[in-house]
Amino acid sequence: MTDASLTTAAPAHEEATEAFEQRAFGFWLYLMSDAIIFALLFATYAVMVGNTAGGPNGQTLFSLSHAFGETLMLLVSSITFGFATAAMTAGNRTALIRWLLVTFVLGVIFVAMEISEFSGMVAVGAGPDRSGFLSAFFTLVGTHGLHVSAGLIWILVMAAQVMIKGLTPPVVSRLLRLGLFWHFLDIVWIGIFSVVYLPGVL
Template structure:
């Protein structure tokens, strides 16, 4: 009887944490909505400096997009491995996801450094300030996601695929896929109109 009560309490605790995490994601969505709105308002405020069509490299951004979307697929495979209780599979797919996410962040840093080298840093104009803030905030979130992946790799390796570890992995999956959705928005609202 005590085991059943403990299992029920543990299940309720995981559901409460999942609800709390959904609330966090909604607040994060509001932050990104505000950043998107700021960008849309500031996009034409170039202060005589370069606009998106002079700065954005669609090929580079498309490669970034493919890398991030691939990381979402590999995280999906990690989730499938979690359901089938394959510790080795979870670890392998999380490592691949980490490498893809790290590649995305490195590509974003290269893009930023290239823009700054062209005297197109965030202090140049309202447009660039809004661009760096929006895209940089997304990059910061991906970087935090990479730290979270490292933590989960350690937990899976040490604790195995316990219910709490599985619950944390599922929340990480929500976060990771959320970032992919935000990036699709950035690609569609910032980069594509910027080069047209």
Template structure:
């Protein structure tokens, strides 16, 4: 005979599975948004309206540092999740805070790149190309900023609630989101920045 405790546990596990499924659906819709932004960027690539061309705008070293910050943050998030699986609360929180520092570094570098371009007269209103560039890259930056808010909230949950099953499930979903942003950035780096210097 099934006890009440077993029924509650089954219901909780089913609820967590449904949330994971829903989150995968969300990630797919986000992937569609980024696919459309990539398509727009590629379409608008040659529409510079006699404005600055990509080769005149980008500093590969700056972009490389941005990329390193985001890739390292993905690794540190992985360490945070592994620590949570091993129920190491302090390690999990520590790795999340390190992830936050690298994520913040990425956003600061990206904003400084935007401000420098705007100061040089290469703002989003200058050409179709620059509108597409700013929309694609800024949408990614906005997602990273939302992810950092999620990391701060997750850190608080771990500290106050501990590494319970629901908290670890939320950490797993946040990790999916964070790693997804890394994949999108590799696409941005490969499509937007790298071809300029090849």
């Protein structure tokens, strides 16, 4: 490689690195804004939890074993995503795709359990329009479920990109941001389990 080509390659590499850093910073800003949204939803739930309007409360509706099963699925999926990240660092595309798909399956099970819980509550007349408590519950937990569903689509997109493009710097950068997003959802769910389900059944 000539001196001229080296001179040209260096600024290009610096520009690419700066672009990745800017995207990472922008994604952190997004996560912070998302955290504020969830904080507001938690605050709303805390205010509305006692407003049952004579309807069922958490002790009547919530199943701790079901919520624990959801928690287990999401916690394990966070671990499997960690394995995917380790495979990415090692440059092992096959293992990376395998762990991404395992994470995807666990996330699908989580969403299916959440939908089952919602449909069961609606079937007994405990829908979001029944009381302020239920409106706040469905909004908080449903918003988290929508985020997980978006994460599942993102996982499939990234698995396809790894298969087609390989572990290029842009793909790796997107995978790292996906990891931040997925672990963030895990943390939010732990908050939901601790603030909504545990006090609700006690």
